[in-house]
Amino acid sequence: MQVVVDLTRCQGYAQCVFLAPEVFHLHGEEALLYDPAVPDDQFERVREAAAACPVQAILLGEEVGSGGR
Numbered sequence: 001m002q003v004v005v006d007l008t009r010c011q012g013y014a015q016c017v018f019l020a021p022e023v024f025h026l027h028g029e030e031a032l033l034y035d036p037a038v039p040d041d042q043f044e045r046v047r048e049a050a051a052a053c054p055v056q057a058i059l060l061g062e063e064v065g066s067g068g069r
């Protein structure tokens with residue numbers, strides 16, 4: 001599944017980094033880096049991260065819909 005972070009919304013709260021550290025990383029103080037291809041075993045964590053993001057900047061694959069399976 002895919003994840004996209006709307007970096008224009010992201011405020012660098014790092015809730016997602018805390019909840020899914022294998023997918024989201026902070027580079028410096030506020031630059032968020034992430035791996036858009038989420039492994040299956042990280043799916044639940046990413047869902048929690050998306051729910052926890054204070055500005056709803058994390059969009060999951062179902063909503064992004066870029067084809068694939």
Ligand code: SF4
Pocket residue numbers: 005009010011012013014015016017032052053054055056057058
């Ligand atoms: S939780 Fe949301 S605002 Fe915070 S770093 Fe992650 S995407 Fe950005």
